[in-house]
Amino acid sequence: MRIAVDAMGSDNYPEPDIAGAVAAARDLGDTVILVGDQARIEPEVARHNTADLAIEVEHAGQVIEMTDKPAEVVKRKRDSSIHVGLNLVRSGAADAFVTAGNTGAVLAVAMLRQVGLGRIAGVKRPALAVIFPTKERPLLIDNGANADCRPEYLLQFGLMGSLYVERVLGIENPRVGLISNGEEEGKGNTLIKETIPLLTGSGLNYVGNIEPKEFIKGQVDVGVTDGFTGNLMMKTAEAIGAYMSNLIRDEMMANPLTIAGGLLARPAFGRVRRRLDPNEVGGAPLLGVDGVVIIGHGRSNAYAIKQAIGQARRMVENQVVEAIATGLEQYAGGSGQ
Amino acid sequence: MRIAVDAMGSDNYPEPDIAGAVAAARDLGDTVILVGDQARIEPEVARHNTADLAIEVEHAGQVIEMTDKPAEVVKRKRDSSIHVGLNLVRSGAADAFVTAGNTGAVLAVAMLRQVGLGRIAGVKRPALAVIFPTKERPLLIDNGANADCRPEYLLQFGLMGSLYVERVLGIENPRVGLISNGEEEGKGNTLIKETIPLLTGSGLNYVGNIEPKEFIKGQVDVGVTDGFTGNLMMKTAEAIGAYMSNLIRDEMMANPLTIAGGLLARPAFGRVRRRLDPNEVGGAPLLGVDGVVIIGHGRSNAYAIKQAIGQARRMVENQVVEAIATGLEQYAGGSGQ
Numbered sequence: 001m002r003i004a005v006d007a008m009g010s011d012n013y014p015e016p017d018i019a020g021a022v023a024a025a026r027d028l029g030d031t032v033i034l035v036g037d038q039a040r041i042e043p044e045v046a047r048h049n050t051a052d053l054a055i056e057v058e059h060a061g062q063v064i065e066m067t068d069k070p071a072e073v074v075k076r077k078r079d080s081s082i083h084v085g086l087n088l089v090r091s092g093a094a095d096a097f098v099t100a101g102n103t104g105a106v107l108a109v110a111m112l113r114q115v116g117l118g119r120i121a122g123v124k125r126p127a128l129a130v131i132f133p134t135k136e137r138p139l140l141i142d143n144g145a146n147a148d149c150r151p152e153y154l155l156q157f158g159l160m161g162s163l164y165v166e167r168v169l170g171i172e173n174p175r176v177g178l179i180s181n182g183e184e185e186g187k188g189n190t191l192i193k194e195t196i197p198l199l200t201g202s203g204l205n206y207v208g209n210i211e212p213k214e215f216i217k218g219q220v221d222v223g224v225t226d227g228f229t230g231n232l233m234m235k236t237a238e239a240i241g242a243y244m245s246n247l248i249r250d251e252m253m254a255n256p257l258t259i260a261g262g263l264l265a266r267p268a269f270g271r272v273r274r275r276l277d278p279n280e281v282g283g284a285p286l287l288g289v290d291g292v293v294i295i296g297h298g299r300s301n302a303y304a305i306k307q308a309i310g311q312a313r314r315m316v317e318n319q320v321v322e323a324i325a326t327g328l329e330q331y332a333g334g335s336g337q
Numbered sequence: 338m339r340i341a342v343d344a345m346g347s348d349n350y351p352e353p354d355i356a357g358a359v360a361a362a363r364d365l366g367d368t369v370i371l372v373g374d375q376a377r378i379e380p381e382v383a384r385h386n387t388a389d390l391a392i393e394v395e396h397a398g399q400v401i402e403m404t405d406k407p408a409e410v411v412k413r414k415r416d417s418s419i420h421v422g423l424n425l426v427r428s429g430a431a432d433a434f435v436t437a438g439n440t441g442a443v444l445a446v447a448m449l450r451q452v453g454l455g456r457i458a459g460v461k462r463p464a465l466a467v468i469f470p471t472k473e474r475p476l477l478i479d480n481g482a483n484a485d486c487r488p489e490y491l492l493q494f495g496l497m498g499s500l501y502v503e504r505v506l507g508i509e510n511p512r513v514g515l516i517s518n519g520e521e522e523g524k525g526n527t528l529i530k531e532t533i534p535l536l537t538g539s540g541l542n543y544v545g546n547i548e549p550k551e552f553i554k555g556q557v558d559v560g561v562t563d564g565f566t567g568n569l570m571m572k573t574a575e576a577i578g579a580y581m582s583n584l585i586r587d588e589m590m591a592n593p594l595t596i597a598g599g600l601l602a603r604p605a606f607g608r609v610r611r612r613l614d615p616n617e618v619g620g621a622p623l624l625g626v627d628g629v630v631i632i633g634h635g636r637s638n639a640y641a642i643k644q645a646i647g648q649a650r651r652m653v654e655n656q657v658v659e660a661i662a663t664g665l666e667q668y669a670g671g672s673g674q
Contacts, residue, residue, distance in 0.1 A: 071523070134580060144518060147526035181481060181568040186408070189484035189565040212569060213576040228526040229566055231518040232549060233573045239550040240577040243471060247612065248585075251605035258605040264598025268588035275584065 006099030007036035020305025035085040060084035070104035089291040096292035096312035100300040122328040126288030136218020144231035151195040160287040161222035167318035177210035177220035283308035343436030344373035357642025372422040397421035407441035426628040433649035437633035459665040463625030468618040473555020481568035488532040497624040498559035504655035514547035514557035620645035
């Protein structure tokens with residue numbers, strides 16, 4: 001297998017990106033193609049022991065920074081590591097592309113056939129799926145690729161998410177829920193109400209509306225939502241997690257007894273942090289584009305990059321892209337334009 | 338001042354509701370009208386020392402339970418404590434109504450002039466405001482009264498929320514932000530994009546789009562959102578808070594050393610819990626209806642009920658309803674139908 005990795009992706013590129021790619025090449029035995037500025041990649045690779053590893057470099061003359069506006073760089077930075085990496089997948093020179101770069105730019109480039117990959121035939125809107133970093137690891141789709149959605153998009157998100165968790169996470173007959181502000185009939189906005197009959201008749205294992213409390217506990221395997229709501233849910237969860245951690249730390253430091261308690265309890269806090277660590281779950285698969293693309297968090301460390309590469313590998317191995325293409329034909333309502 | 342309190346509201350009615358009302362009557366010196374089943378209220382009141390307190394009882398023959406569907410009970414249970422309490426406000430027999438009852442039912446009854454209060458002239462949609470229980474206490478509006486919104490509604494939410502925090506919380510020239518999935522221009526869904534020019538031209542202190550991380554830290558005083566998104570944000574925050582607390586407890590119990598640490602640090606955890614306790618912030622004002630209505634959490638204890646009564650008092654005292662009515666005339670775009 002040949003996996004292209006954006007060497008200029010993460011906030012601290014190219015160190016974590018390259019270290020993660022080297023580790024993946026070593027552990028998985030696959031070919032890793034580092035995409036980016038050759039002059040910066042080669043000395044960084046030289047710092048690792050890469051004897052017997054299949055590591056290649058594909059030069060890209062431009063870098064899309066986190067501060068770049070996606071709409072501006074899609075056509076202006078055609079020689080960016082994101083463009084070059086996606087084109088390796090498009091041409092068949094690579095089986096997958098992994099990046100921790102500017103999410104908006106990856107989405108924009110990947111969706112356009114002229115500059116990136118384009119969509120799988122029949123897909124209305126590709127969507128960003130993300131694994132919620134609670135113990136039960138439910139999948140949330142869409143996490144921000146589509147701020148405005150129609151019921152038919154949500155139906156396809158359910159199908160694509162379902163195929164992903166089935167094939168990559170090995171969950172049989174995954175339970176699909178629609179994220180809403182109540183489980184009772186009559187709850188939800190117009191989009192939710194119009195999506196319910198589509199999911200009910202879809203052939204998917206649709207189990208109804210689900211609230212955040214039940215979602216994060218994994219009472220469904222796939223939580224379907226529009227990208228605006230999904231992204232705000234994810235951001236709220238991250239914000240509250242960080243807020244609580246800081247608050248606990250501050251309150252512990254308030255007196256010597258609780259400081260002592262905090263020191264003794266430190267291993268427990270470490271375990272909590274690791275269990276909620278987004279680096280553990282890898283990256284977010286972009287589903288519906290015509291190739292395997294995994295987008296990692298900008299803060300990804302080498303371990304997260306390696307995990308994302310492993311994830312890309314399982315998507316290729318288990319033919320998720322092909323499954324989506326055929327799935328759209330099988331499931332009712334999924335294939336109409 | 339005369340404040341009507343739903344004696345049949347909270348999950349554990351009538352105990353916390355009545356205990357909170359008695360405490361408020363004692364501390365604030367106002368008249369409290371307990372609304373509900375007289376036969377259940379009187380023995381409960383008798384358990385308290387109410388000498389010299391102005392406590393009245395208004396009988397209501399029906400109870401709306403948490404499991405009742407709002408649409409079904411609006412017209413069927415016209416003698417419920419919610420109907421009777423709101424009608425005391427409508428007739429002028431009470432200055433405000435405080436309830437910890439079925440939120441959907443309170444919203445439905447309050448909004449309809451035939452059975453409850455009706456809207457302030459010019460208000461397109463009343464909205465539920467809620468104080469986010471982080472240290473900085475920002476206000477989120479709407480928290481679920483309106484699942485589907487139009488830009489003009491959001492503009493009015495901004496105005497109503499702004500007047501509330503100005504008059505009740507004493508914040509001068511409150512900063513108003515639009516909750517979105519990014520602060521940059523171009524982020525947000527169509528609703529957000531269409532609301533921006535309205536807020537910009539409104540005369541409110543609109544400071545731009547704001548993400549959950551900055552919102553919970555109080556970088557705005559008022560966060561404006563549609564009721565579907567707002568309610569999911571609030572529910573996600575509550576769910577993550579509870580999830581993290583449980584996870585920390587479980588991990589602490591994993592070995593003797595961390596158990597000891599947890600015991601020593603217990604006061605710090607207590608302080609964290611109190612700082613994030615929704616009981617501390619009182620209830621959610623329903624803004625835009627023609628009278629003062631505060632809706633408490635179903636899990637409200639006596640202290641939360643008392644806080645909510647104090648909140649209602651400040652709304653009456655500072656004439657928030659009147660300010661919304663005149664505000665709608667003053668601010669651009671606010672008063673058109």
